[in-house]
Amino acid sequence: MGAKRPDRRGFLKSGAALAGGFTVGAVAPAIGQDQEHHGPQMIHEGKDQIAYGDRSKHVTSVRIAHGGRPSPDPWGLTFHIAAPLQDSVGVITPSSLHYIGTTRGSFLPDIDPKEHRLMIHGLVDRPLTFTMEDLKRFPSVTRLHFIECAGNRSSRRAKNVQETHGMTSCAEWTGVLLSTLLKECGLKGSATWFVAEGSEEIKGASSMPIAKAMDDAFVAYGMNGEAVRPQQGFPLRLMVPGFEGIFHTKWLRRIKIVDRYYINYNDFGHLDRDPKVAALDYQIGPKSVITFPSAGQQLPGKGFYEISGLAWSGGGAIKLVEISTDGGKRWNKAEFKSTPQRMAHARFSLMWNWDGKETEILSRCTDEIGQVQPSREQIAKYWNKPYDQTFSVQGLDNSIQPWKIAGDGSVTNGFA
């Protein structure tokens, strides 16, 4: 590695000799200039790197296909792709690493924002069509929100937190409140539901209650300080904070205001027999997971570690996170790294002095409306089902994730 570098130490020595009069002590190498640290090699910045910078080549964290179906799939469609939560810091998921889910599997539409239109029609006084320029004239909101796929569930087979929890991500989104646009159109009194539709080839559509449209839904054109990425719905995505990922309609082109549940294809996917299951299949429950140490990682030995993880809920802001380092016997209050936002990932941590003995670590959270993340045993008890290998959590799985830590410091999935 270092063979091509000029010998800076030699240069310093000769320089000092030329200057003369200094003691040997004065030419001792400064910190960072010893034999092993000649200073880093340069990254040669071409025009493209000046224009839009890449991360370091030494950072290799990547997304993976989720749930055994590859992307692109045999038809060339993008389906489910999971974010590398094990490498995450803070609460923002970089746009390039944000999880992806599509309706059915979908191609990525290449939309010219100048040509893109959003139409709002149906039970309104004035149907309206907006260009992207129009939308940017309205008062905007900027909010931190997670999006999580309903299929984000841990299993015995999962090898790491990317496989157990990678179908959630959090970004800062900017756009116009849907209530602002609906006031512009004049909502009729008979409006009870709305249908949102994307412009991809399948035109994925979902029905949602009008109460959500008037509460905190917005149409987003910005994500993490720039335009929404194509994989996330460029140029316009519907944000419905706290609802399952599929409702966050990408490539949004149309909102139709209606007076009944429309049962589109996406809604058909949500069809349940039991109203209790239907309720659990909609707004995301309180959920947390420890990202360090997590399965697949290795602790070098006993001593101090900062346990760190993410907590989120569709019910509002996270109020409390507790961590157990003894398999759930005792729970310790975790610290938040920044003020938890509503329907956003919250980063929590706890300093832990590991005694080097085998143990299990877990986290559980409570949100602002008092919902508490349950264990799988508690959920099985609620449904009067035995808690065994056949048990499956109904609705979106927000159960507590245990990580096992062996005496050698290796971390594995507690469900395995």
Place this chain on the structure above:
Amino acid sequence: MASLRVFAVAFLMCGATVMAQQSGTFGVGRTPTADEIKAWDISIGPTGEELPEGKGTVREGAQLYRSKGCAGCHGANAIDGKAPNLKSKAPATADVWARGRILPLRAPHATTVWDYINRGMPLNREGTLTADEVYSLTAYLLFINDVVKEDVVLDAKTLPQVKMPIGNDYASLPDWKPKTPRLKGYVETTPPPKK
């Protein structure tokens, strides 16, 4: 007098601006024509009021199922293809919830089947089927699942009237309200015991 009048006009204009903001309108956006809305509106609700003119039969649907390439992905008999099954393997006597997540069988409304074929099929040629073709394919898929008879003719009037086997045996979605637990009385709404 003149200066007073100017003042009054300025005051009125000021008031108008505030009024506009209070009533929530900014005057941004363009009103689409009825034709533009019709061209874009492909959402077919349970009443079928958006359905276009046209009609289709089981016989035509069976031919289209092969000629449009459906069979290539979904299987010649609508089962065991690479794409989802469109016919149940379970006997017709079985509970509809035990017969698999088959769209033309479990959907609460036949309009959902029409809507999906129209917007999402065939793969890579979405939106190319004519209304008659979508009516025919819907008729064929409903027929092979014993939902309609072989001589059915589906159109904007008859399609919404098709009785689907599920009837009302499915849950309606919760009446969503902000800052409300997703399911009252569920385990997560009861704090865990203190140890």
